[in-house]
Amino acid sequence: xxxxxxxxxxLFILQLSTGVVILHENPSKDTWVIQxxxxxxxxxxxxxxxxxxxxxxxxEHRNITVVLTLPNISYxxxxxxxxxxxxxxxxxxxxxxxxxxxxxTYWTSSFMYVKxxxxxxxxxxxxxxxxPPYFHPYDKASISIYYRPSEDGAGGVWASSITNLSTxxxxxxxxxxxxxxxxxxxxxxxxxxxxxxxxxxxxxQMDQAIxxxxxxxxxxxxxxxxxxxxxxxxxxxxxxxxxxRVPSFISIILKNxxxxxxxxxxxxxxxxxxxxxxxxxxLLLVISMIIVVYVAYRIKS
Numbered sequence: 001x002x003x004x005x006x007x008x009x010x011l012f013i014l015q016l017s018t019g020v021v022i023l024h025e026n027p028s029k030d031t032w033v034i035q036x037x038x039x040x041x042x043x044x045x046x047x048x049x050x051x052x053x054x055x056x057x058x059x060e061h062r063n064i065t066v067v068l069t070l071p072n073i074s075y076x077x078x079x080x081x082x083x084x085x086x087x088x089x090x091x092x093x094x095x096x097x098x099x100x101x102x103x104x105t106y107w108t109s110s111f112m113y114v115k116x117x118x119x120x121x122x123x124x125x126x127x128x129x130x131x132p133p134y135f136h137p138y139d140k141a142s143i144s145i146y147y148r149p150s151e152d153g154a155g156g157v158w159a160s161s162i163t164n165l166s167t168x169x170x171x172x173x174x175x176x177x178x179x180x181x182x183x184x185x186x187x188x189x190x191x192x193x194x195x196x197x198x199x200x201x202x203x204x205q206m207d208q209a210i211x212x213x214x215x216x217x218x219x220x221x222x223x224x225x226x227x228x229x230x231x232x233x234x235x236x237x238x239x240x241x242x243x244x245r246v247p248s249f250i251s252i253i254l255k256n257x258x259x260x261x262x263x264x265x266x267x268x269x270x271x272x273x274x275x276x277x278x279x280x281x282x283l284l285l286v287i288s289m290i291i292v293v294y295v296a297y298r299i300k301s
Contacts, residue, residue, distance in 0.1 A: 036196075036242070036243055036244045037194050037195060037196045037241075037242045037243070037244055038194070038195060038198065038229075038230060038242040038243070038244035038245060038246045038247070039083075039189075039192040039193065039194040039195075039228070039229070039230050039240065039241030039242025039243070039246075040192060040193045040227070040228075040229050040230075040242075040246050040250055040251075040252060040262065041189050041190075041191050041192025041193065041194075041227075041228050041241055042189070042190065042191050042192075042211070042214070042225040042226070042227060042228065042252075042260070043187050043188065043189040043190070043225060043226055043227075043228040043232075043235070043237050044056060044187070044188055044190055044214065044216075044221060044224060044225045045186070045187040045188075045224060045225075045226075045235075046058055046185055046186065046187070047224060048221055048222075048223065048224025048225060049221070049222045049223055049224055050216060050219040050220065050221060050222065051219050051220040051221075051222055052219050054219070056216055056221065056224070057185070058182075058183040058184060058185045058186060058188060059089065059182055059183065059184065059185040060182060061182060061183050061216050061217050062146060062147035062181055062182050062183065062217065063144065063145075063146040063147070063215075063216070063217045063218065064084065064086050064144065064145050064146070064183070064190055064214070064215070064216055065142060065143070065144040065146075065213075065214070065215040065218075066084050066142070066143045066144075066190065066191050066211070066213075066214050066215075067140070067141070067142050067165070067211075067212040067213045067214075067215075068082060068140070068141055068143075068191070068209060068210060068211050068212060069138060069139070069140045069141070069209065069210040069212065070082070070098065070107060070135055070136075070137055070138060070139050070140075070141065070209060071137065071138075071206040071207055071208060071209040071262065072137040072138060072205055072206050072207040073100060073137060073202065073203070073205075073206050074100075074105045074106070074136070074137055075105065075202065076100050076101070076102060076104075076197055076199075076202050077102055077197050077199055077202065078102060078195070078196035078197035078199075079099055079100070079101050079102070079195075079196045079197075080099060080100050080193075080194070080195045080196070080197065080202075081097040081098065081099040081110075081192075081193075081194040081195070082097065082098050082099070082141075082143075082191070082192075082193060082194075082209065083095055083096070083097035083099075083191070083192050083194050083241060084096050084097070084143040084144075084145060084190060084191055085188075085189060085190065085191075085192070085239070085241060086145050086183055086188055086190060087117070087183060087184040087186070087188060087238045087239060088158065088178055088180045088182070088183055088184060089180035089181070089182050089183065089184055090178040090179060090180040091115075091117055091118065091184060092113055092114065092115055092117075092158075092176065092178045092180075093113060093114040093117055093239055094112075094113045094145050094158055094160065094175050094176075095111070095112050095113065095114070096109070096110070096111050096143050096144075096145055096160040096161075096162055097109070097110045097111075097112075097143075097194075098110075098135055098141055098143065098162065101130070105136075106134045106135060106136055107134065107135035107136070107139075108129075108130040108131060108132070108134055108135075109128075109130075109131045109132065109133055109134075109162040109171060110126070110128065110129045110130060110131065111126075111127040111128045111129075111131075111160050111173045111175060112124065112125060112126045112127055112129075113125050113127065113158075113175055113176055115178075117239060125176075127173060127175055127176075128173055131171060132169060132171060133162060133163065133164040133167070133169035133170060133171055134164070134169070135164055135166075138166075138207075139164055139165075139166040139167070140164075140165040140166050140212075141162065141163065141164060141165060142161075142162070142163040142165055143160075143161075143162050144160060144161045144162075145158070145159075145160045145175075146158075146159060146160070146161075147159075147181045147182070148174075149181075155177065156177070156181055157174050157175070157176070157177050158174075158175045158176055158177070158178065159172060159173060159174050159175055160172075160173050160175055161173070184238060186236070186237075186238040187235060187236055187237045187238060188237075188238055189228050189237055189238075189239060189240060189241055190214060191211065191214065192228070192241035192242065193209065193250070193262045194241050194242050195242075198244075198247045200247065200249055203247075203249060203250060203264045204264060204266075205264075206263075206264050207263075207264075208261040208262065208263045209261060209262040210255075210259050210260070210261050211259060211260040211261065211262075212259055227252050228240060228241075229242075229246045230242040230243045230244065230246065231243075231245070231246075248267040249264055249265055249266060249267050250262060250263075250264060250265075251263060251265055
């Protein structure tokens with residue numbers, strides 16, 4: 001009877017330990033089930049170097065342009081964006097995005113803005129959604145947000161343009177007038193890979209999305225940025241795209257040619273465990289060993 005109880009105890013312990021391993025060995029199954037979007041992007045602070053030797057001073061600029069190549073994604077179960085965002089002097093966030101939606105095999109263009117960013121009544125306003133130009137995997141795109149003065153000089157409007165550089169198709173959209181003509185000083189997350197899905201299968205064949213350049217008033221940003229995953233606690237970004245946990249199989253790399261790429265990298269067992277779960281697993285392992293030794297000693301005695 002003692003041997004039977006010991007065998008049952010050992011079996012339970014081994015199943016418990018193995019269960020911890022299995023749960024986190026398959027992050028696509030359980031770990032990345034989230035209800036909100038995650039974003040992995042680049043934030044550019046004041047003082048970042050520009051190609052002409054000057055520095056970024058957001059409060060003096062009024063034009064941001066991002067040039068990128070889309071990844072090999074032609075299907076998704078939830079929306080995915082490459083989104084350019086900028087905050088104006090009046091704390092309005094203007095966004096222009098190229099996105100792919102469920103049941104689509106192509107990407108579309110969208111424009112929106114957000115007001116009352118730091119208040120409870122935050123307001124999201126869609127200006128134009130799911131519009132041309134359309135894109136397919138590996139198409140090269142240009143996304144710009146800029147201030148356009150009026151012809152009479154009495155005022156101006158914030159506008160945005162998206163161009164498919166592979167086909168030449170383009171659109172220019174007026175966004176809003178908010179009584180400002182420059183961007184807000186601070187740390188701006190100008191480009192992000194944002195997704196409402198964490199289904200690993202969607203990204204397995206994505207190859208890479210390439211960020212060719214970020215231009216501020218026509219001058220290329222050479223560095224000074226930092227990677228922003230929506231969980232940055234030691235910096236002070238003006239805003240962050242997403243907020244959900246970024247899957248371990250998506251990362252940003254700096255390529256040899258100076259461009260930046262978002263890539264899929266298959267997670268391994270070793271890096272799929274967070275430090276907390278690693279400690280829990282090791283603790284369970286130690287406890288299991290102690291119990292095994294104790295049971296074996298009692299059986300023997």
